[in-house]
Amino acid sequence: MRQALGIDALTGIYARLAPRYDWQHRLITFAADQRGRKMLVEQTVREGDRVLDAGAGTGATGLLAARKAGHSGVVTLFDLSDDMLDRARDKAEIEAMDLRLEFRSGDMVQLPFKDASFDVVLSTYSLCPLYDPAKGALELYRVLRPGGKLGCAHSAEPRNRAVKWLADKVENIAWRFPWLSMGCRAVDVLPTLQKAGARVVLQKHIGVPLWPFVVFVVEKPATP
């Protein structure tokens, strides 16, 4: 796993990326990113839910979740970058979303929420740039209520060895241009969550062969 970029570097990159993040991420992933977001929201969010979108960025997932949670639900959009959250806020205003949204800024590895605060926690493509993805995943799990669902989508290593070799070469080049790599690298957090007691309810591989994603949903057992 590549060395993650520091918080200051990420803040700078995402401040510059904010205006073009949506289309750039969609282009790089051949629109597989949207499939992941829709799949997770579909599988996890119900009307009235209290939802956390961690690493919410420009709100691509959080706003989908807000529509599904409806007027009786509330969605907290959490991100390191104020600039990305500003885009999310603008989008919600443009779409005249009369739904309950909250915006909080901070570090996903040190979430500022009480234990068991949310019915649903979502992380779409936000564990990949974290300096400690396993610790970040455990934080997401901590703030999830027993019986609640955690849905994640993140970059993964290609399973085919030859493709993995090629992907590695491409990534080496991309890594020199942070605006292109967005600080993202393949991570693997599911074993950590399972060790903590999470029960896997969905696991899928999406994306293109050179740039695959894992999408999964885990449930926190109601009684430990």
Next chain:
Amino acid sequence: MSTAVDPRLLEILVCPLCKGALVYRKEAGELICKADRLAYPIKDGIPVMLEDDARKLDPAEEVAG
């Protein structure tokens, strides 16, 4: 859409470092952690819960609540 900081703010929000309760100072637009003596700013309605962006409380500064 509601983006204002409302009284329910402190329902689930805690200090990211010690996970302890926060005191909301409405007039200063800050969230205070008494244990870590840090004041987290609220910028444009968004609480910024980062240690690096927090103001260290003056040793003489009292925090009510």
